[in-house]
Amino acid sequence: MSNNEQTQRRTALVTGASYGIGAAIAEVLARDGYDVAVNELNPEALVNTLSKIKAHGARALAVPLDVRSQPSIEACMQHVLANFGKLDLLVNNAGVLLRKPALDITREEWQNVIDINLTGTFFMSQQMGRHLIATKRKGSIISISSTHAIVGVAAVSAYGISKAGISQMTRMLAIEWASHGIRVNAIAPGTTETPSRKASFGNDPVRRQHLMERIPFKRFCTEVDVAGMASYLASPAADYVTGQTLLVDGGLTAY
Numbered sequence: 493m494s495n496n497e498q499t500q501r502r503t504a505l506v507t508g509a510s511y512g513i514g515a516a517i518a519e520v521l522a523r524d525g526y527d528v529a530v531n532e533l534n535p536e537a538l539v540n541t542l543s544k545i546k547a548h549g550a551r552a553l554a555v556p557l558d559v560r561s562q563p564s565i566e567a568c569m570q571h572v573l574a575n576f577g578k579l580d581l582l583v584n585n586a587g588v589l590l591r592k593p594a595l596d597i598t599r600e601e602w603q604n605v606i607d608i609n610l611t612g613t614f615f616m617s618q619q620m621g622r623h624l625i626a627t628k629r630k631g632s633i634i635s636i637s638s639t640h641a642i643v644g645v646a647a648v649s650a651y652g653i654s655k656a657g658i659s660q661m662t663r664m665l666a667i668e669w670a671s672h673g674i675r676v677n678a679i680a681p682g683t684t685e686t687p688s689r690k691a692s693f694g695n696d697p698v699r700r701q702h703l704m705e706r707i708p709f710k711r712f713c714t715e716v717d718v719a720g721m722a723s724y725l726a727s728p729a730a731d732y733v734t735g736q737t738l739l740v741d742g743g744l745t746a747y
């Protein structure tokens with residue numbers, strides 16, 4: 493690839509892309525012509541994602557990042573910009589689920605969910621906003637919310653509240669940065685059988701059936717379903733879309 497071709501290519505950073513939804517989004521963006529940086533919290537798990545990105549002829553960059561740490565967030569952005577020269581798209585996918593009754597959640601557990609899902613997403617977005625505004629370039633942010641941001645579900649309150657915060661953050665930043673040509677959107681997937689979710693309910697047939705009964709399409713969401721929406725939001729086809737949380741839920745919230 494010539495230097496000119498490299499600077500013409502679009503560039504993306506996807507957080508939490510070791511496996512699951514983030515890995516699928518990283519791969520689809522590489523397919524769509526993006527060079528992709530992914531965060532390296534767990535280097536061993538990332539090997540697969542990096543090879544899938546490269547298989548599409550895209551540049552793949554592994555960057556250390558813990559979204560709970562502001563110095564780590566700032567160092568990550570500097571690392572990506574030093575290597576790619578610019579960033580066109582940020583995908584805030586890193587997140588943790590806490591399944592616990594509200595009565596039992598400790599202050600530390602609450603804080604960890606908020607730090608990763610909400611505060612991490614905000615300060616990553618702030619870095620991206622600063623970069624795009626300083627360089628006078630249009631760009632886009634996609635954050636991963638959840639149907640739990642919209643419908644009430646027992647025993648996942650901290651998680652659902654953090655995801656509802658992401659959806660409102662999406663509206664706020666979209667309005668604040670619209671005049672700079674920055675689009676800010678979110679995707680709210682329904683239950684997706686990623687490795688981590690399979691581990692939490694995969695062997696529990698009663699729980700599976702309970703979840704399935706509420707989904708009109710009678711199947712769980714897949715990583716590919718979510719990545720398809722990310723591909724759309726990252727594309728010129730979505731140039732007039734901002735401030736939205738787009739649901740990928742098999743009709744769950746249409747009731």
Ligand code: NAP
Binds near residue numbers: 511534589682
């Ligand atoms: P996952 O498999 O658990 O992956 C989460 C990713 O986030 C992992 O790569 C993890 O890194 C990373 N991460 C966790 N803490 C981090 C931190 N402090 N700094 C940087 N990265 C961190 O999740 P998933 O099921 O694919 O879900 C991805 C996103 O979609 C999450 O935001 C989740 O809330 C959301 N979502 C999932 C579902 C679902 O049913 N699966 C439904 C709706 C929304 P490590 O690999 O190193 O742990």
